[in-house]
Amino acid sequence: MVKKITPQELEQNVFSAVGQQWMLITAGNAEQCNTMTASWGGLGVLWGKNVATVYIRPQRYTFEFVEHSPYFTLAFFGEEFRDALKLCGSESGRDVDKIKACGFTLREGAGGAPYFEQAQVVLVCRKLYWQDLDPTHFLDSAIDGAHYPNHDYHRMFIGEIVEVLVQA
Numbered sequence: 001m002v003k004k005i006t007p008q009e010l011e012q013n014v015f016s017a018v019g020q021q022w023m024l025i026t027a028g029n030a031e032q033c034n035t036m037t038a039s040w041g042g043l044g045v046l047w048g049k050n051v052a053t054v055y056i057r058p059q060r061y062t063f064e065f066v067e068h069s070p071y072f073t074l075a076f077f078g079e080e081f082r083d084a085l086k087l088c089g090s091e092s093g094r095d096v097d098k099i100k101a102c103g104f105t106l107r108e109g110a111g112g113a114p115y116f117e118q119a120q121v122v123l124v125c126r127k128l129y130w131q132d133l134d135p136t137h138f139l140d141s142a143i144d145g146a147h148y149p150n151h152d153y154h155r156m157f158i159g160e161i162v163e164v165l166v167q168a
Contacts, residue, residue: 002117002122004163004164005164005166006164007043017076018041019039023074023076024036024073024119027068027113029108034064035062035114036093038055041074049128049160049161051158051161052123052158053156055155057155061093062093070111072127074125076119077120081118105118110126110163111124121164121165124163127159128158
């Protein structure tokens with residue numbers, strides 16, 4: 001059973017949730033969507049709104065869905081889903097039906113945003129802003145070489161958290 005809470009009621013450590021537990025970024029609609037595993041992102045307050053920031057490389061299939069959808073979701077799972085998250089981070093939705101392969105049950109949040117029933121926490125985000133990372137703005141030059149040897153810079157998306165769903 002899922003219940004709605006406010007962002008202020010979240011009790012997770014966002015650093016471990018994003019960076020160590022990972023999350024699925026999903027966009028599209030009930031008929032066609034895609035998801036990918038991510039371990040880069042952030043949660044906070046910007047422009048007087050509770051927001052989530054995610055970073056997606058343009059060659060990722062999910063990029064197209066986030067780019068063209070007004071909403072995206074971030075889903076956080078228990079450790080028992082680690083293998084599913086590995087699959088969603090290593091296979092392309094162009095080649096594999098990741099949702100079926102993982103046995104996920106698709107649900108819809110605010111704005112028709114797709115998420116998975118099995119997630120412990122889901123953040124439904126309405127896109128507010130995007131920007132491509134610009135390598136000329138790296139103040140630490142080691143970042144470019146370490147993370148972008150192919151010069152495939154991420155696009156940053158900022159979304160207002162409009163709904164928080166947790167397992168009850």
